Amino acid sequence: MARTESTMLSLGTQAPDFNLPDVVSGQMISLDSFAGKQALLVMFICRHCPFVKHIQQELAQIGKDYATQPVGIVAISSNDVASYPDDAPDKMKEMAMELEFTFPFCYDESQDTAQAYAAACTPDFFLFDAEYRLVYRGQLDDSRPSNGLPVSGRDLRAALDAVLAGQSVNPEQKPSLGCNIKWKPGKEPTYT
Secondary structure (H helix, E strand, C coil): CCEEEECCCCCCCCCCCCEECCCCCCCCCHHHHHCCCCCEEEECCCCCCHHHHHHHHHHHHHHHHHHCEEEEEEEEEEECCCCHHCCCHHHHHHHHHHHHHCCEEEEEECHHHHCCCCCEECEEEEEECCCCEEEEECCCCCCCCCCCCCCCCCCHHEEEEHCCCCCCCCCCCCCCEEEEECCCCCCCCCCC
């Protein structure tokens, strides 16, 4: 299990567009799918990673807790399924159904979306404001699979709540930590 930190993309970065299939509905999801929202949360996750497994119930709960808020949420898996078949779309769909995700779970087969977002690990979180400017990137909270701290979603929830209240997000942000994204041969980005 390679422990990889998020790249901490510069705050204020414009959200890159994407057009990816939701593994549950089959619908194509893009930035336009979230037009009119006050915030957009983009999460890079996968099925097999122990760091994601550790927090997956909280990710599902965040989806439920913010379902009535003007927040768009999308999860994306970009791993190479040839090497990691547990992250294939059919397995992603099983995960989404088991956890009762209330948000789309998209498959980034080309890995272009992960590269556009400078995503480096699973989980990796990017929160944008209504103008799709990056206001938070980093960890869900301080919990890790082996440190005994409870999974609370504290850091990400505080950022979401600030955006929804029209307040500035605290710029002191800690990088996420997880498994590296499993790049296809020749797709490894220069930022890793």
